[in-house]
Amino acid sequence: MKKTTIAAAIASVLLAQSNARAIEQAPSPQPHPQAAARPVPPSLIKSATIETLAAAAKEMHAATGGQQDAGKKLDLYTRFEFSPELRPKLKAIFGSERPFPMQRTAGAKGQVNYAAKLMPHTYLEDGGTVFTWAELSAKVSTNKAGSMMNSSSTWPSLSIAGMQSGVTLQNMRFDFKQSRATDGVWYGTAVATIGTMSVRATAPGTHEAKDVFRIDDMQARSEVLRRGKKAEVVYGWSSKAITAGGEKIDRANIGVRLVNLPAQAMADLDSELRNEQVSGLAPAAQRQVMMRTLTHFGKDLVISGAAVVIDDISAGYRGNTASIKGRIDFDKMVDADFSAPLEFGKKIIARLDVRLPVALVNDVSHLVAAKQVNASAPDAAQQIDAAARNMAAVVIGKLVNEGFAVMDKGELRSAIEVKNGKITFNGKIVPLPGMPNGELVQVFGRAPAPQPAPVPAQ
Numbered sequence: 001m002k003k004t005t006i007a008a009a010i011a012s013v014l015l016a017q018s019n020a021r022a023i024e025q026a027p028s029p030q031p032h033p034q035a036a037a038r039p040v041p042p043s044l045i046k047s048a049t050i051e052t053l054a055a056a057a058k059e060m061h062a063a064t065g066g067q068q069d070a071g072k073k074l075d076l077y078t079r080f081e082f083s084p085e086l087r088p089k090l091k092a093i094f095g096s097e098r099p100f101p102m103q104r105t106a107g108a109k110g111q112v113n114y115a116a117k118l119m120p121h122t123y124l125e126d127g128g129t130v131f132t133w134a135e136l137s138a139k140v141s142t143n144k145a146g147s148m149m150n151s152s153s154t155w156p157s158l159s160i161a162g163m164q165s166g167v168t169l170q171n172m173r174f175d176f177k178q179s180r181a182t183d184g185v186w187y188g189t190a191v192a193t194i195g196t197m198s199v200r201a202t203a204p205g206t207h208e209a210k211d212v213f214r215i216d217d218m219q220a221r222s223e224v225l226r227r228g229k230k231a232e233v234v235y236g237w238s239s240k241a242i243t244a245g246g247e248k249i250d251r252a253n254i255g256v257r258l259v260n261l262p263a264q265a266m267a268d269l270d271s272e273l274r275n276e277q278v279s280g281l282a283p284a285a286q287r288q289v290m291m292r293t294l295t296h297f298g299k300d301l302v303i304s305g306a307a308v309v310i311d312d313i314s315a316g317y318r319g320n321t322a323s324i325k326g327r328i329d330f331d332k333m334v335d336a337d338f339s340a341p342l343e344f345g346k347k348i349i350a351r352l353d354v355r356l357p358v359a360l361v362n363d364v365s366h367l368v369a370a371k372q373v374n375a376s377a378p379d380a381a382q383q384i385d386a387a388a389r390n391m392a393a394v395v396i397g398k399l400v401n402e403g404f405a406v407m408d409k410g411e412l413r414s415a416i417e418v419k420n421g422k423i424t425f426n427g428k429i430v431p432l433p434g435m436p437n438g439e440l441v442q443v444f445g446r447a448p449a450p451q452p453a454p455v456p457a458q
Helices: 002-014 042-064 070-078 087-094 263-277 283-303 335-339 341-346 358-372 380-401 441-446
Strands: 102-105 111-118 121-124 130-133 136-143 148-161 165-180 186-202 209-227 230-244 247-249 251-262 307-317 320-330 348-357 406-408 411-419 422-425
Touching: 042 070, 042 087, 070 102, 070 111, 070 136, 087 121, 230 263, 247 307, 251 263, 251 283, 263 283, 283 335, 307 358, 320 358, 335 341, 341 348, 348 358, 358 380, 358 411, 380 406, 380 411
Parallel strands: none
Antiparallel strands: 102 111, 111 136, 121 130, 130 148, 136 148, 148 165, 165 186, 186 209, 209 230, 230 247, 230 251, 251 307, 307 320, 320 348, 348 411, 406 411, 411 422
8 A cells, every 4th residue: 555655664764764684585495295394494484485475566566556546556456467477376375376356346336346355275385384364355445536545354364383383363454544645645544453463382392382472452553644735644553462471561552653744755755666666676776776765755854844753652561551752853954964973963852751650660570579589489479579679679769869760659750851962861961871971962973974875777
């Protein structure tokens, strides 16, 4: 989906400045009935499947990627056929040469509706990994102008089981609601929910698989919104429970917004990305061009006044919740600042409000202490309680006495601010390793200046 592509691109340039590294993987043989009996390096277990899926996506994009009209794009897909070279590989994985066929269905006046299905199947990959999935069904609708598209998909289960570990996803749903603006950018909402994701592992020397990690009621959400000449991107992730190592996090939530994004810059990015995808460049060269495009896009956003708003990052444990809220701005950035780390650092303005309940510190201290004390000792309970009290006292004492936090109504609170190249906690400078006077710009001074990605020869 175009909206999802734009959202991912913006996240990559504002939230993480890192280079994309391609993983080169050698092709592996087709599945064999006795594959589980032969040890195969992990990189080879995945490569054939990944390469086949990548090739399928490339062929579909070549056939439909240049079409902005959603109705025409869907119609092209209903008549699309994979290449003769790819069909047997797809059949080996999905049990069909055309694994996700789409067909026109009846609908309300003014709507153009389609339905598609991925049939249930089990696939044994060379190396012993088994993929098993239930039927995935999708419904897609657009208008006659092809300027809007809504889709809803459900997938009851997907299981990936290896020799020593596996993951199972259950009760999945994916919903997209999008509309294309006159500048070609797709705005709207994407929501993915997973009822349960569980990871199981088999301990060495045993044949019994046990849950080692589990997330319940997980949801990921992204929105791209138009606000006049500006745009806003909203990211959200949440879960009702995360279980690991026998302990459960009650809930977790991430809510972040990227605001004050120039709508024209997003339109230019969308156009450039589409042109690059049909450029005919080799994959490695195309990735370099894309990284260069994203780097320049990120600079444009920062210079134009884009900001990161942290609405909520929080997690709960035994009824108590720790949270972070805040905002990060860039003060009158110019192009020269990107090659001058000290100046770049001075123009970052940030405020983070952190809250940590004392009760949560006590509970975590008790959890850590319980793992350090010999449970078979006659006075194990007393030892754990004493160790937990001491541990919590040390943590709380350090945070309060050294100025990192203040105590308020049973909570440790900290207002962390970055301005003019300095970092303060609750309005005071607190010495940090490498920053005795709170001079955050010293960190930037030691960092190399970011360099734009080279432009490969075409």
